[in-house]
Amino acid sequence: MAKKTYNGAKNSKERSMQKLIEAVGCIIRTKGYTGLNALNIAKVAGLNRSLINLYFGSLDNLVEAYVRKKDYWVEASGNAGELMAENKTQDTRKILETLLINQLDYFSKEDEMQKIVLWQISERSKIMFEIAEEREKLGEAFFDMADPYFANTDVDLRAVAGLLVGGIYYMVLHAKSNDSLFCQIDVNSEDGLNRMKKAISEILTDTYQRAEKSKQHS
Template sequence: MARKTYQGEKNDKSRTMNKLIQSVGIVLEKKGYTGLTIANIASTAGVDRKLISVYFGSVENLIETYIKGKDYWVEATAAAEQTLANSKDESTRHFLENLLLEQIHYFALNEEMQKVVLWQISEKSDIMSHVTQSREKMSSLFFPYSDKELAGKNVDLRAVSSLLVAGIYYLVLHTKMTDSTFCEIDLTTEEGMNRIKEAVKFILKQTYGAE
């Protein structure tokens, strides 16, 4: 019988890396992006701060690893290529509509990512620059399909999509930070959120010229 290979050190490393990654989210939720220091993250994880450099190279790489693992668009891109290829006979409107409706749901519930986006629009950083570049991979996958479908139509789907994505971010953040209505719509209610979702569907339907 073959001897089992000792996995203790490997498992310890994996557990510690996971603890550090999860601790980024805990610190982000409690203290915001300004609290993402080596000391705070290591203390929350309960490990030696030196291990951040050992396992991730730098605290910036650790934070970026966490954000990319949680970011909606980065995660959605992973499955997008196969989904688009398998649904090539369907309108890309349905694919984009599902993406945006899921974005609303995910972002409204994820306080850590709300703070990440606040960080993104509050100050310039290499971390957020790398993350936003990763998000753009979805564009390079999706738009070639929609360009074929909308060929000959005077439609700028990139501009429409930009407004919808940005609008979703802003509406959720506005509701979270001000606890007030927007254009007399209460997004803290299911009825209010459904009105926004229906508006997204309407805009895409008009953009595509769908019946």
């Protein structure tokens, strides 16, 4: 009978790395990105801060590992890459609607992701820039699918999608930060979220219908 391979050191390293990554999330939730320093992370993880450089090379690399693992857009979209691959021949309006509504649901519930977006728009950083660029590539793949439908029309789907995404960010962040109404809508309530989802669906339906009418009159 073959002897089992000893993996104690490897498992210990992996557990420690996971603790450090989880500590980053804990600090973002409780202190925001301004609390991300080696001392705070090590204290929350219950580990020596020298392990940050040993296992990740630097504090920035550790934070990047966390952000990449917890990238809200990938989580919120329900894996957008697979969704688009499975629906190449279907209505891109429905794909975009699904992505945006999933994003709204996820973003409204995830405190960590709300803090990360605040970080992204408050302070320029190499980590956030690279993550944003990766999300742009995902968006590019979707628009490549949708472009044939909008060819030879005056409808700008990218601008519409940008306003919808920005509206989701701002309305959720405003509601969570101030616990107040926005345009007389309580975004923190189920009814408020449903009103936003309905508006997203109606705006996209109108956008695609305008493109169809534009093609008919060209």
